[in-house]
Amino acid sequence: MAQTFYEQSIAKIFPTSSTKVAEMTKVFENVFRSVNIALVNELAVLCDRMGINVFEVIDAAATKNFGFIPFYPGPGVGGHCIPLDPYYLAWKSKEYDLHTRFIELAGEINESMPCFVVAKLQRILNQRKKCLNGASILVLGVTYKSDTGDPRQSPATKVMEALQTEGAKISYVDPYAQQLKLGNVEYSTKKLSPTLLAECDCALILTAHSCFDYDIIVEHAPVVFDTRNGTRHLQGNKHNIILL
Secondary structure: OHHHHHOOOOOOOOOOOOHHHHHHHHHHHHHHHHHHHHHHHHHHHHHHHHOOOHHHHHHHHOOOOOOOOOOOOOOOOOOOOOOOHHHHHHHHHHHHOOOOHHHHHHHHHHHHHHHHHHHHHHHHHHHOOOOOOOOEEEEEOOOOOOOOOOOOOOHHHHHHHHHHHOOOEEEEEOOOOOEEEEOOEEEEOOOOOHHHHHHOOEEEEOOOOOOOOHHHHHHHOOOEEEOOOOOOOOEOOEOOEEEO
């Protein structure tokens, strides 16, 4: 019945032998992405300590024409699948006396990335003789992925909540999210402008929307902390861009 239903609107379907197999397929696809994102997130932390551009490493590795799928690091994972499905599978596995350590470890690494972003931002400010407490941080992008208005489980909000706790002065720009509430504080998106950028201590790119004018961002912000490699076309020419 399910096959007959979906054949009416989907060009090609892939039937499985049972609903259990179908559901495991869906969960496994999300776990696959979670594990690979965790791998590059851990690589990003290592590359940060080694002074290496992790995005350049991944792009170079992707020139291999077989056996490699590029995944990219960021401030964490979001949406309604990757942050949840791996933990569901890990919980379910305990009914069968199995502890899925690999899956849970990936989740832990991905969940640690917002804290890593805040710690690195603090280091960036310290190098410029500024303190995170009281610093003006302009967040660019708050939805969980680029060019979408979906805010579910967005790592950007986790970063912002941590910045709020540390006493930073937060504002944000996101045409896909007009309003945002963090705890008891309500925020509204700002209009991106040279003046707004010049007045902040750091522009923090957490979601790299394609509508952002990265030339203006890099030109007018005193420093740009780019966690998504949205400024890739400008790197090398500008010295105020710092990557994840």
